[in-house]
Amino acid sequence: xxxxxxxxxxxxxxxxxxxxxxxxxxxxxxxxxxxxxxxxxxxxxxxxxxxxxxxxxxxxxxxxxxxxxxxxxxxxxxxxxxxxxxxxxxxxxxxxxxxxxxxxxxxxxxxxxxxxxxxxxxxxxxxxxxxxxxxxxxxxxxxxxxxxxxxxxxxxxxxxxxxxxxxxxxxxxxxxxxxx
Numbered sequence: 001x002x003x004x005x006x007x008x009x010x011x012x013x014x015x016x017x018x019x020x021x022x023x024x025x026x027x028x029x030x031x032x033x034x035x036x037x038x039x040x041x042x043x044x045x046x047x048x049x050x051x052x053x054x055x056x057x058x059x060x061x062x063x064x065x066x067x068x069x070x071x072x073x074x075x076x077x078x079x080x081x082x083x084x085x086x087x088x089x090x091x092x093x094x095x096x097x098x099x100x101x102x103x104x105x106x107x108x109x110x111x112x113x114x115x116x117x118x119x120x121x122x123x124x125x126x127x128x129x130x131x132x133x134x135x136x137x138x139x140x141x142x143x144x145x146x147x148x149x150x151x152x153x154x155x156x157x158x159x160x161x162x163x164x165x166x167x168x169x170x171x172x173x174x175x176x177x178x179x180x
Contacts, residue, residue, distance in 0.1 A: 003046050005085070005117045006175075007108060007134075009126030010051035013145050013168065015073060017127075022061035024072035032169025034080025039172030041082060043179050045123075046115060049073075049087040050107045050134070056091035063091060085115055102126075103133035125171050132161045141178075143171050 088107040100106035124135030135142035144161035
């Protein structure tokens with residue numbers, strides 16, 4: 001088996017969730033993200049962001065603006081001495097019925113093909129149940145981030161994650177225990 005990867009949601013998981021974020025100046029890392037991602041890197045794990053960005057399909061912002069937000073995210077992570085292996089985003093609305101919008105697996109399949117990893121060996125980290133469902137669909141271990149307020153963002157636990165965590169920093173510690 002090749003290198004294992006952590007598939008990370010963006011908004012509410014790595015950065016503060018700002019409704020339909022289009023301005024790179026609004027990118028703010030959540031507490032513990034830098035340390036958690038560094039710990040994952042030290043474990044030899046690859047890091048990939050998988051994010052739904054339906055604001056593009058809704059006409060709220062452009063793909064270029066999404067790219068600017070991702071560049072800003074990369075700058076903030078570089079300060080934390082972390083580099084991502086890739087960022088994959090779906091620009092479609094839920095009504096589009098695409099194969100790349102989480103919980104569909106299209107973006108994971110693309111990342112796996114480009115970065116040469118087995119999806120079922122991944123760890124999926126996100127703050128919404130669609131992230132947990134994505135992880136279930138690919139056979140991965142799932143982590144649900146409770147969010148900035150400590151609340152679960154999507155009501156009842158219709159689909160339980162493997163781990164319920166306060167944030168990405170906690171994920172790094174759990175993975176260190178699992179992989180060592």
